[in-house]
Amino acid sequence: MPAVFSAEHDPGATQEAxxxxxxxxxxxxxxxxxxxxxxxxxxxxxxxxxxEASSGxxxxxxxxxxxxxxxxxxxTERDERFGKLWENLRRRIKLAxxxxxxxxxxxxxLQGRAIVLAEGEDGxxxxxxxxxxxxxxxxxxxTKAGEVIWNTEAIIKETExxxxxxxxxxxxxxxxxDGKVPSQFQTWWxxxxxxxxxx
Numbered sequence: 001m002p003a004v005f006s007a008e009h010d011p012g013a014t015q016e017a018x019x020x021x022x023x024x025x026x027x028x029x030x031x032x033x034x035x036x037x038x039x040x041x042x043x044x045x046x047x048x049x050x051x052e053a054s055s056g057x058x059x060x061x062x063x064x065x066x067x068x069x070x071x072x073x074x075x076t077e078r079d080e081r082f083g084k085l086w087e088n089l090r091r092r093i094k095l096a097x098x099x100x101x102x103x104x105x106x107x108x109x110l111q112g113r114a115i116v117l118a119e120g121e122d123g124x125x126x127x128x129x130x131x132x133x134x135x136x137x138x139x140x141x142x143t144k145a146g147e148v149i150w151n152t153e154a155i156i157k158e159t160e161x162x163x164x165x166x167x168x169x170x171x172x173x174x175x176x177x178d179g180k181v182p183s184q185f186q187t188w189w190x191x192x193x194x195x196x197x198x199x
Contacts, residue, residue, distance in 0.1 A: 032100040045176035106139035
């Protein structure tokens with residue numbers, strides 16, 4: 001029979017895959033929380049007021065949508081370039097929140113290795129081995145658009161997107177405060193408005 005399967009199972013590799021899967025979930029959710037926490041900095045920088053004053057105002061807004069609306073309202077008092085950059089960030093923050101909720105409220109399941117059947121000498125079908133791929137943990141979340149599946153690689157990719165969003169938010173705050181991008185942050189956001197920014 002062609003060597004398209006393995007009769008052996010590697011429990012060590014499977015356990016390592018499980019650890020990587022659950023670690024990626026924890027890291028992704030933690031990264032998202034840092035995005036959410038940065039919103040107050042954007043708000044205070046937009047109004048150009050101290051953290052103590054902005055904190056009291058910002059705490060009134062309950063939930064992400066309310067906080068985003070509060071920032072958007074404050075942004076109308078700034079240069080329109082800030083509004084365009086905020087619109088870019090706003091869309092990505094809302095998408096990140098949606099993805100975070102999918103990941104945090106999904107059901108995990110094991111997609112097992114396929115069983116390879118072969119016909120024995122007696123003509124009966126029997127298990128001959130398993131497909132070469134290891135079992136894989138995944139997350140499943142039912143949404144209005146259908147079921148969404150997250151595997152380890154997709155979760156890691158989402159975490160990388162959150163890291164990029166965080167860097168972009170840092171650049172935005174510096175622009176709001178200083179009107180320019182410090183040299184150490186100049187490669188952190190490739191948006192055309194940022195690259196051509198002049199005070």
